[in-house]
Amino acid sequence: MNIYVLLKRTFDTEEKIMVNNGSIEEDGAEYIINPYDEYAVEEAINQRDQHGGEVTVVTVGNEEAEKQLRTALAMGADKAVLINTEDDVETGDQFTTTRILEAFFEEKEVDLILAGNVAIDEASGQVGPRLAERLGIAYVTTITALKIDGDQVSLEKDVEGDIEKIDTTLPLLVTCQQGLNEPRYPSLPGIMKAKKKPLEELEIDDLELEGDEVEPKTKTLEIFLPPEKEAGRVLEGELNEQVKELVSLLRNEAKVL
Numbered sequence: 047m048n049i050y051v052l053l054k055r056t057f058d059t060e061e062k063i064m065v066n067n068g069s070i071e072e073d074g075a076e077y078i079i080n081p082y083d084e085y086a087v088e089e090a091i092n093q094r095d096q097h098g099g100e101v102t103v104v105t106v107g108n109e110e111a112e113k114q115l116r117t118a119l120a121m122g123a124d125k126a127v128l129i130n131t132e133d134d135v136e137t138g139d140q141f142t143t144t145r146i147l148e149a150f151f152e153e154k155e156v157d158l159i160l161a162g163n164v165a166i167d168e169a170s171g172q173v174g175p176r177l178a179e180r181l182g183i184a185y186v187t188t189i190t191a192l193k194i195d196g197d198q199v200s201l202e203k204d205v206e207g208d209i210e211k212i213d214t215t216l217p218l219l220v221t222c223q224q225g226l227n228e229p230r231y232p233s234l235p236g237i238m239k240a241k242k243k244p245l246e247e248l249e250i251d252d253l254e255l256e257g258d259e260v261e262p263k264t265k266t267l268e269i270f271l272p273p274e275k276e277a278g279r280v281l282e283g284e285l286n287e288q289v290k291e292l293v294s295l296l297r298n299e300a301k302v303l
């Protein structure tokens with residue numbers, strides 16, 4: 047099976063993020079594999095181990111993303127591709143990323159593409175479904191179980207805490223949700239092996255794209271951090287008094303009543 051994983055390098059939202067001049071300060075930020083893409087890598091490896099074939103991890107980004115690609119190789123992926131846009135594309139959006147990925151997949155024989163459900167930084171959840179539409183293949187989002195038998199596929203999909211069961215066929219794109227599996231940590235031998243695994247680097251002209259074909263369709267006007275939360279207030283005294291004070295605060299201070 048030809049299995050591909052779409053992997054995004056994101057900053058770690060659990061670390062402190064600084065915004066400077068309307069953009070996120072790269073220096074000092076921690077970068078990781080988008081956590082939902084770790085489920086995608088794990089699932090791709092498991093499916094390959096069951097059915098044979100090869101797992102290729104693909105990123106649209108810059109050279110810094112090599113680290114995250116090597117981590118995916120150390121987990122067990124076979125090959126990695128970095129589509130480096132650094133020199134050719136100044137700004138981009140979901141259209142840009144999808145258009146580049148579409149060009150990459152145009153000549154490829156694909157059985158299964160796994161993406162994350164959402165990227166934890168910009169969180170549009172668009173890239174997977176958009177790509178499947180452009181490639182003309184079926185897609186199922188937020189999957190929590192995947193079983194393949196020949197070209198028949200049975201899936202479970204998270205629908206707001208409930209489960210929907212879906213049957214479909216390959217070729218297919220899925221987006222992965224928490225609960226699908228438990229992503230492994232790269233082992234030491236895995237890390238050593240990853241250094242020798244192929245990591246191909248492409249630029250957009252290798253995909254026969256010009257800069258103006260991938261120009262973003264949207265414009266980010268402003269990026270800002272949410273206002274700091276004020277400390278909570280603990281009411282004291284008799285219960286009756288507390289209730290009166292609470293109602294008064296909600297009416298006069300919070301103005302929600």
Ligand SMILES: Cc1cc2nc3c(=O)[nH]c(=O)nc-3n(C[C@H](O)[C@H](O)[C@H](O)COP(=O)(O)OP(=O)(O)OC[C@H]3O[C@@H](n4cnc5c(N)ncnc54)[C@H](O)[C@@H]3O)c2cc1C
Nearest residue numbers: 052053106137138139140143161162165168170171172173
């Ligand atoms: C050249 C370029 C320049 C950019 N410049 C800017 C900018 O100036 N300002 C700005 O705010 N944003 C910029 N972006 C980022 C862009 O707006 C989005 O972050 C990106 O297109 C993905 O959208 P998302 O984060 O909402 O991902 P989602 O659609 O939420 O991601 C879902 C899944 O899609 C896949 N995916 C998403 N992105 C990638 C990727 N890059 N490579 C491989 N798989 C991926 C992953 O599997 C991910 O889990 C740029 C992107 C590119 C390619």
